[in-house]
Amino acid sequence: IFQHDKLPQYFNAPFEGIDPALIALFNSPASLAVFPVDQMDGGGYVMLVWQNNFDFTDDFTEFALACQAKINETARLSTTYYTLEELKVRFNAILQTVPQSIVFIDNSGRNSWLNARAASLFNLKSGNVQPSALSEAMQKLRNRASNRNEIDKKAEELFRLKKKKADNWHWIFNEPDFFVLNVSCTPTVSKHVSGILWIFEDITSQHLFEEELKNLNEQLKEKSKLADAQNKAKSEFLANMSHEIRTPMNGVMGMTSLLRTTRLDEEQFDFVESIRVSADSLLEIINEILDFSKIESGKLELEEHPFFINKIIEETYDLLTPRAYEKDIDLLYFIEPEVPMEMIGDMTRLRQIVVNLVSNAIKFTPSGEILTTIKLLSKKDNNYELQFSIKDTGIGIPQDKMHKLFNSFSQVDSSTTRKYGGTGLGLVISARLVEKMHGRIWVDSVVNKGTTFSFTIGLNAGNQIKEFRPLPVQKELAGKSALLIDDNLTNLRILKGHCELWGMHADIFTNGPDGIAAMKQNQYDVVITDMRMPGMTGIDVARHINKKYGKKIPVLLFCSTGHFPSGHKKDRELFTAILDKPLKQLYFLKVLTDTLSQSGTVVKKNNTDKPDQPQNVPLINDHQIRVLIAEDNLISQKIIAKALKNIGYNCDVVSNGLEVLLSLQRQAYDIIFMDVQMPEMDGLQATRKIIETYSDKRPVIIAMTAGAYEQDMQDCRDAGMDDYITKPFDFDSFYTKFNFWKAKIK
Numbered sequence: 113i114f115q116h117d118k119l120p121q122y123f124n125a126p127f128e129g130i131d132p133a134l135i136a137l138f139n140s141p142a143s144l145a146v147f148p149v150d151q152m153d154g155g156g157y158v159m160l161v162w163q164n165n166f167d168f169t170d171d172f173t174e175f176a177l178a179c180q181a182k183i184n185e186t187a188r189l190s191t192t193y194y195t196l197e198e199l200k201v202r203f204n205a206i207l208q209t210v211p212q213s214i215v216f217i218d219n220s221g222r223n224s225w226l227n228a229r230a231a232s233l234f235n236l237k238s239g240n241v242q243p244s245a246l247s248e249a250m251q252k253l254r255n256r257a258s259n260r261n262e263i264d265k266k267a268e269e270l271f272r273l274k275k276k277k278a279d280n281w282h283w284i285f286n287e288p289d290f291f292v293l294n295v296s297c298t299p300t301v302s303k304h305v306s307g308i309l310w311i312f313e314d315i316t317s318q319h320l321f322e323e324e325l326k327n328l329n330e331q332l333k334e335k336s337k338l339a340d341a342q343n344k345a346k347s348e349f350l351a352n353m354s355h356e357i358r359t360p361m362n363g364v365m366g367m368t369s370l371l372r373t374t375r376l377d378e379e380q381f382d383f384v385e386s387i388r389v390s391a392d393s394l395l396e397i398i399n400e401i402l403d404f405s406k407i408e409s410g411k412l413e414l415e416e417h418p419f420f421i422n423k424i425i426e427e428t429y430d431l432l433t434p435r436a437y438e439k440d441i442d443l444l445y446f447i448e449p450e451v452p453m454e455m456i457g458d459m460t461r462l463r464q465i466v467v468n469l470v471s472n473a474i475k476f477t478p479s480g481e482i483l484t485t486i487k488l489l490s491k492k493d494n495n496y497e498l499q500f501s502i503k504d505t506g507i508g509i510p511q512d513k514m515h516k517l518f519n520s521f522s523q524v525d526s527s528t529t530r531k532y533g534g535t536g537l538g539l540v541i542s543a544r545l546v547e548k549m550h551g552r553i554w555v556d557s558v559v560n561k562g563t564t565f566s567f568t569i570g571l572n573a574g575n576q577i578k579e580f581r582p583l584p585v586q587k588e589l590a591g592k593s594a595l596l597i598d599d600n601l602t603n604l605r606i607l608k609g610h611c612e613l614w615g616m617h618a619d620i621f622t623n624g625p626d627g628i629a630a631m632k633q634n635q636y637d638v639v640i641t642d643m644r645m646p647g648m649t650g651i652d653v654a655r656h657i658n659k660k661y662g663k664k665i666p667v668l669l670f671c672s673t674g675h676f677p678s679g680h681k682k683d684r685e686l687f688t689a690i691l692d693k694p695l696k697q698l699y700f701l702k703v704l705t706d707t708l709s710q711s712g713t714v715v716k717k718n719n720t721d722k723p724d725q726p727q728n729v730p731l732i733n734d735h736q737i738r739v740l741i742a743e744d745n746l747i748s749q750k751i752i753a754k755a756l757k758n759i760g761y762n763c764d765v766v767s768n769g770l771e772v773l774l775s776l777q778r779q780a781y782d783i784i785f786m787d788v789q790m791p792e793m794d795g796l797q798a799t800r801k802i803i804e805t806y807s808d809k810r811p812v813i814i815a816m817t818a819g820a821y822e823q824d825m826q827d828c829r830d831a832g833m834d835d836y837i838t839k840p841f842d843f844d845s846f847y848t849k850f851n852f853w854k855a856k857i858k
Contacts, residue, residue, distance in 0.1 A: 141162060144161055149183055213227065214311055215312070216309050253283075257285055266281055282315075291316040292315050362818070365388070365840045417456065419455060419457070421447065425466065446483070473565075501565070509563055517539050551567055552567065592615075593616065595634075604622070605620070616704075624647065624650075643669055651686065667687050689703045740772065770793045776802065776806070780811070783853055788827075814849055
């Protein structure tokens with residue numbers, strides 16, 4: 113409360129919308145009382161103005177302060193009221209627009225509320241309603257539900273709980289229309305109000321979707337069981353088919369091999385050889401189909417074993433050299449020095465890829481060369497990414513036919529299939545194997561110029577890495593000079609690279625006359641020449657050098673295995689050594705080292721051995737070794753018995769596992785060749801029984817299985833068999849197994 117003469121100047125502000133007489137009174141009041149009101153937004157004042165002087169007594173002051181308190185209280189109530197009104201409007205707007213039906217029931221039983229959607233659901237008015245009316249409507253709705261018993265049971269459980277809360281409570285209705293409500297209730301408790309908030313959400317579409325998904329999952333489960341059963345049946349069928357096909361194939365190939373060792377005239381030998389080649393081709397097709405089936409059914413597993421990377425190519429070339437020689441194709445390979453020599457992976461499957469690609473290259477290359485290269489792409493710790501490339505000089509592949517290459521049972525065109533044959537599975541199998549080895553495969557080709565198949569794989573290597581540098585810079589070879597003569601320029605470059613890696617100097621020439629002419633200008637420590645060259649052959653080169661220089665300069669000859677001209681036996685003496693083509697790098701190094709060392713001794717390799725003469729036939733026949741053959745197939749019995757007889761061993765033969773056990777009761781055996789599938793008692797059962805009966809005094813058991821799956825091999829190992837051999841087998845493999853285990857018998 114201020115006197116007029118003490119009123120602050122900021123009260124002298126202009127007044128708008130007020131009676132001028134009042135303005136005049138405010139501008140010149142006799143007395144003035146001001147009551148601040150701070151609770152309202154922005155604040156304000158209540159002022160009392162007197163025209164005449166007013167006596168502000170203590171009683172009036174007390175009265176004025178009481179008025180001020182009431183004014184402020186009224187302002188607070190007004191603010192609270194408007195705030196609550198705003199919240200109520202906002203809250204109601206939200207509840208009325210949400211898609212759920214919302215109901216609140218006061219625990220006192222005096223009040224309840226529902227939004228518009230709930231009102232429509234319960235056929236009531238929205239807003240505040242009588243609790244009894246709402247409860248009756250909810251009960252009526254619940255009674256209509258098709259799962260009423262389930263709802264009542266849940267309600268009993270709910271209302272027995274201290275905290276009455278429920279979620280995902282489904283009320284399902286079939287009439288008049290199908291719909292599903294997802295019901296939830298939550299206790300709401302405050303200082304003055306308590307009750308339960310109910311939410312009813314229409315989830316009909318979601319429920320139908322979940323039911324459909326559930327049905328689909330059930331169908332999928334049933335179909336998955338059916339697919340598993342079909343896969344199992346398929347695997348069993350393939351295993352049985354493998355056995356049924358390989359057993360007679362073993363008879364064909366075994367009898368053919370035995371027949372080749374008998375005395376045959378030239379025409380008879382040609383007939384037998386035709387049977388052998390046809391049998392090999394048929395076996396290759398069978399293996400491709402079975403491999404493809406294993407891959408398709410997910411039964412193919414890769415193994416992890418250490419191996420030498422060069423063996424992949426060299427063993428492939430050993431297998432395919434005869435076919436390449438028939439078409440006058442040079443097989444070449446080069447491995448970059450950075451590639452580790454010793455790797456860890458599935459050597460068998462990697463070699464299968466290379467065999468497929470090189471075999472294809474030979475098939476579609478009329479003449480020329482095939483070059484296989486291996487290079488290092490990347491390295492991280494002991495993980496290596498390698499790239500293999502097989503490049504040929506064949507017929508090439510049109511660009512518009514490329515897409516057919518990796519399709520099952522497909523070749524570039526039907527005329528190709530008729531002319532070259534094959535199942536069309538080789539590339540498909542190779543591509544799938546590359547994928548399993550975390551790599552990729554692709555092809556580049558130019559029609560009538562050649563094709564290059566490339567693929568990458570990831571392999572591991574041990575901690576002790578050896579790069580592909582077999583004893584680089586040899587002291588026996590360092591500073592030596594070599595003259596290389598070959599009409600194949602690619603081979604010359606590879607040979608030159610090897611020689612320079614070992615510290616030698618090498619000059620290359622593509623024909624004999626140029627090479628001989630170079631000898632007049634330069635002095636060479638060794639001459640290396642190819643056998644088959646146009647104009648002047650390797651023998652002609654050696655004759656000329658021998659005539660002019662005598663034995664001072666050693667001459668090495670490259671000659672395809674077993675194909676030194678039969679009419680030139682005396683000319684063998686012209687050469688210090690004869691090297692097989694395709695070249696094996698380590699053997700080439702050894703021959704060069706022996707040739708140029710001080711001793712100069714080189715063992716000449718004789719290539720005139722009969723092709724099927726076993727390399728592991730024992731030199732001394734030990735008749736103390738007792739062998740039992742368990743085989744139910746009569747032809748297989750004859751083959752194995754004859755194979756053993758050829759190397760001086762007799763054997764006993766039985767046809768099933770029960771007869772094996774009876775034979776062991778009569779006498780002891782050192783080795784049992786045990787067929788896996790036999791009547792009455794199979795080889796696996798018989799093996800388990802032998803181990804159980806004889807323990808560590810049992811004989812060596814070698815399984816003979818026509819099963820082509822890894823699981824077949826694992827079954828043999830699990831049964832306790834010492835080793836296994838897969839049908840059809842060649843005699844070299846059979847003798848190798850026999851001699852290996854014979855040596856272990858004390």
